[in-house]
Amino acid sequence: MAVTPGALTPGTPQGWSRRTFLTRLGATGGATAMYGAMDALGLVPSPANAETVEFVPPRPGDLPAGATGRRRVAILGAGTAGLTVAYELGKAGYDCRVLEARDRPGGRALTIRRGDRHTDTDGVTQVSGYDAGQYFNAGPSRIPSHHLTIDYCKELGVAIEPMVNANAQGLYYHENTPTVDYGPLASTSVTHRQAKADWYGYVSELLAKAVSQGALDDVLTADDAERLVEFAQSLGGLSGGRYVGNNRRGYTEAPGAGDQPGVVDAPPPPLSTVLQSRFGERFAFEFGFDQAMMMWQPVGGMDRISAALADAVGRARISYNAWVTDISNTSTGVRVTYRQGSDVRFLDADYCVATITPMVLRTISSNFSTETKEALAVPVGANTGRMGIQFRRRFWEEDSSIFGGVTHTNLDVSGIYYPSYGYFGRKGVVVGYYSGAYTNLTVPDRITRALDQGVKIHGNAYRDEYENAFSVAWPKNPYTLGAWVQWPGGRGAAYTHLLQPDGNVYFAGDHLSYYTAWQNGAFLSARKVVMDLHARAVATA
Numbered sequence: 001m002a003v004t005p006g007a008l009t010p011g012t013p014q015g016w017s018r019r020t021f022l023t024r025l026g027a028t029g030g031a032t033a034m035y036g037a038m039d040a041l042g043l044v045p046s047p048a049n050a051e052t053v054e055f056v057p058p059r060p061g062d063l064p065a066g067a068t069g070r071r072r073v074a075i076l077g078a079g080t081a082g083l084t085v086a087y088e089l090g091k092a093g094y095d096c097r098v099l100e101a102r103d104r105p106g107g108r109a110l111t112i113r114r115g116d117r118h119t120d121t122d123g124v125t126q127v128s129g130y131d132a133g134q135y136f137n138a139g140p141s142r143i144p145s146h147h148l149t150i151d152y153c154k155e156l157g158v159a160i161e162p163m164v165n166a167n168a169q170g171l172y173y174h175e176n177t178p179t180v181d182y183g184p185l186a187s188t189s190v191t192h193r194q195a196k197a198d199w200y201g202y203v204s205e206l207l208a209k210a211v212s213q214g215a216l217d218d219v220l221t222a223d224d225a226e227r228l229v230e231f232a233q234s235l236g237g238l239s240g241g242r243y244v245g246n247n248r249r250g251y252t253e254a255p256g257a258g259d260q261p262g263v264v265d266a267p268p269p270p271l272s273t274v275l276q277s278r279f280g281e282r283f284a285f286e287f288g289f290d291q292a293m294m295m296w297q298p299v300g301g302m303d304r305i306s307a308a309l310a311d312a313v314g315r316a317r318i319s320y321n322a323w324v325t326d327i328s329n330t331s332t333g334v335r336v337t338y339r340q341g342s343d344v345r346f347l348d349a350d351y352c353v354a355t356i357t358p359m360v361l362r363t364i365s366s367n368f369s370t371e372t373k374e375a376l377a378v379p380v381g382a383n384t385g386r387m388g389i390q391f392r393r394r395f396w397e398e399d400s401s402i403f404g405g406v407t408h409t410n411l412d413v414s415g416i417y418y419p420s421y422g423y424f425g426r427k428g429v430v431v432g433y434y435s436g437a438y439t440n441l442t443v444p445d446r447i448t449r450a451l452d453q454g455v456k457i458h459g460n461a462y463r464d465e466y467e468n469a470f471s472v473a474w475p476k477n478p479y480t481l482g483a484w485v486q487w488p489g490g491r492g493a494a495y496t497h498l499l500q501p502d503g504n505v506y507f508a509g510d511h512l513s514y515y516t517a518w519q520n521g522a523f524l525s526a527r528k529v530v531m532d533l534h535a536r537a538v539a540t541a
């Protein structure tokens with residue numbers, strides 16, 4: 001069953017009972033569905049009356065000249081939030097030091113390229129065998145035009161290009177389950193263009209019919225009834241009030257030169273077949289405020305943003321391979337203990353900003369208050385992951401004219417994402433799944449299973465053209481222990497508690513925003529903490 005959280009606004013999930021919704025959600029299991037649940041269930045208090053605070057970057061003159069105290073900041077984590085805190089505080093001359101457990105910046109903004117190596121919590125190591133120039137974004141991969149992420153790309157000079165998040169040529173594929181029969185279109189790939197033509201066509205016909213039979217007379221004036229029918233005609237591409245198919249579906253014989261008008265692919269399947277396919281329930285994805293085109297990606301990989309941030313912060317301020325082992329408030333500031341290789345080191349600062357995910361942060365010793373420790377214990381790491389599969393031939397482009405975009409399925413792969421770069425190239429990396437269903441499979445089993453699923457949609461090319469793959473299971477990533485944070489029961493007291501510092505230690509990250517699972521959330525949270533910390537530093541300087 002298709003549940004597309006992008007279409008769900010906080011509040012009632014479109015008239016469904018909470019129970020129906022949960023049941024349906026359970027049946028899909030896709031990563032995006034899982035994410036949407038929190039908001040869609042209305043468990044999230046809406047900040048309807050909250051005032052938007054405008055961000056003002058700290059300026060050099062804000063801190064009293066010559067005052068050297070109270071401006072050392074220890075930042076834990078060189079992901080988007082941590083680097084942004086260092087970058088923005090750096091503008092005012094704060095002395096920032098960033099500790100990062102990985103050997104690179106970016107956190108979950110992870111782009112896998114040739115030779116990249118990762119070891120999971122279960123000790124399994126993968127090394128990427130992609131060709132030079134091929135890559136896959138294992139974490140964030142799409143940026144809507146209205147996110148702060150775009151502002152930072154502009155400010156930092158990171159080039160962006162379109163990320164194809166919706167494509168008329170993309171496919172829908174629904175396979176029967178023990179509880180749902182998808183009718184004659186089960187286990188059939190149908191293009192987005194064709195599904196849209198049929199669903200809009202029939203629904204428009206029904207609407208026009210209902211109006212003309214007077215079923216809506218109690219809510220429509222005669223003039224409005226006429227306008228509504230006109231709208232239905234155009235939305236559905238109706239002929240004489242009926243949907244009989246049209247060239248929006250495509251052609252069985254393409255129009256050509258001279259005397260070749262082409263043959264429209266008609267008639268459409270009967271109404272009941274179209275309804276049984278349930279493809280229409282997937283359309284709302286592309287209506288989502290944060291999923292609607294235009295969507296963007298940095299040229300060359302999502303990690304170009306963190307690389308630019310790290311450059312702006314300065315290499316000397318970031319320590320890699322630094323595992324934090326203790327965070328302690330002291331009478332004057334903070335002492336962070338960390339391990340680098342076999343050395344145990346200390347970083348003393350006036351303030352600390354911890355951007356480590358709560359799932360990891362709660363495993364690190366500290367002298368935080370009981371309330372803070374209890375709050376850090378609340379969030380749950382979301383289970384999802386992705387696999388980037390390198391194929392030796394771009395068969396989705398060559399055989400199916402799919403240039404970027406997504407195929408949405410009810411298989412456990414959830415979506416198949418085609419690369420929005422490298423068109424016409426010889427090879428390409430496709431995201432074979434975006435799902436939590438593969439987390440506990442061995443790496444070889446993930447590959448076998450993902451290829452089996454893809455064959456259902458693309459035929460044997462999906463297996464025959466396979467070259468290599470790299471998969472990321474976020475719950476098994478030791479640096480994050482989850483793809484993103486879920487707040488059971490919604491953002492409650494724990495969330496609110498962590499918005500305040502524990503002594504001299506502030507907390508930041510996308511999990512402390514209303515943009516969980518978006519870099520936008522990391523930027524927003526970082527900016528908020530920068531303003532809070534700066535106001536305090538100025539007041540006590």
Ligand code: PHE
Pocket residue numbers: 005006031032033035036142290516517518
């Ligand atoms: N930002 C992530 C994505 O676009 C996770 C997410 C999915 C967030 C759906 C909101 C809605 O895939």
